Amino acid sequence: MIIWINGAFGCGKTSVSNELNKRLENSYIYDPEEVGFFIRKNIPTDLKNNDFQDFTLWREFNYSMLSFISTNFKGTIIVPMTIINEQYFDEIVGKLKSDGLVVKHFTLLASRDTLLDRLNRRGDGENSWVNNRIDRCIQCLDSEYFKEHIITDDKTIEEIAEIIANSCSLNLLSQRYDLNEDVIS
Numbered sequence: 001m002i003i004w005i006n007g008a009f010g011c012g013k014t015s016v017s018n019e020l021n022k023r024l025e026n027s028y029i030y031d032p033e034e035v036g037f038f039i040r041k042n043i044p045t046d047l048k049n050n051d052f053q054d055f056t057l058w059r060e061f062n063y064s065m066l067s068f069i070s071t072n073f074k075g076t077i078i079v080p081m082t083i084i085n086e087q088y089f090d091e092i093v094g095k096l097k098s099d100g101l102v103v104k105h106f107t108l109l110a111s112r113d114t115l116l117d118r119l120n121r122r123g124d125g126e127n128s129w130v131n132n133r134i135d136r137c138i139q140c141l142d143s144e145y146f147k148e149h150i151i152t153d154d155k156t157i158e159e160i161a162e163i164i165a166n167s168c169s170l171n172l173l174s175q176r177y178d179l180n181e182d183v184i185s
Contacts, residue, residue, distance in 0.1 A: 002070055002101065003168060004079045004093055007108035008137035010118035012152050012160060013080035016108065019161040023172040026075030032062040032092075033081060053083065059091045066092070070101045076170065084140035104168050107146045108160065112138060114153045 003020065005013045021027045036052030052058050069077055083089050096103050110118075115134055120126075140146070150163055165172045 001168065001170075002066060002077045002079060002096065002103045003164060004081065004103060004105045005108065005164070006081065006083055006105060006141065006146060007152075008110070008115055008134055008141060009082060010115040010122070010134075011108035011110050012118075012157065013082070013108060015157045016160045016164070017078045017080040019157045020076075020078050020164065020172075023161060023174075024076050024078075024165070024170060025173065027078055028069070028073060028075060029078045029080070030066060030069060031081070032058075032079065035061050035065070053085065053088055059088055063092045063095050066096055067099060067101065070096070076168075082137060084137055084146075086145055089146075104164075105146070105148065106164055106167070107141050107149050108152045109138075109141065109149050110152045 005017055007013050017029050021029050036055075036058055039052050039055055039058055040048060049055070066077065066079070083092070093103055093105060112134060115138070119134075142149075148167065150160055152160055155163075162172065
């Protein structure tokens with residue numbers, strides 16, 4: 001099974017993915033962003049663009065890699081990745097589903113103020129690439145197309161992981177409590 005965790009920057013994708021990976025037996029985090037970094041680093045400057053998702057190669061490679069891993073790995077694959085373009089989503093997630101692979105998709109949502117607060121706390125400045133895309137992410141991801149939605153404003157990482165696991169009929173290992181961990185930061 002592939003669990004795709006979508007959402008705007010600052011919604012908690014990475015934190016929730018790490019929690020799921022920690023509490024699911026035989027799980028693996030696959031990060032499509034690494035493919036984007038590879039493309040960006042290995043092409044001439046003239047060919048670079050502002051968003052590596054716009055490269056057909058990025059979408060094709062991630063589809064192929066996830067298909068390969070899902071076919072050969074008998075565990076749960078966790079994919080934390082913001083993807084707001086419906087066509088791009090279909091080229092990866094839709095194609096995996098049409099191949100008969102089990103893909104559960106979740107979109108983590110939070111208010112604009114919550115997202116900006118989280119991004120500022122992690123060091124993304126007011127004019128950062130991610131901050132400049134928040135409004136577009138919120139608008140696109142709020143649609144029916146990107147359901148199942150989970151509102152994260154007042155939920156802990158553990159609560160969100162439990163919602164996802166329950167929806168996927170997966171059993172989580174016992175929670176390890178950290179007294180310093182509260183809601184998503």
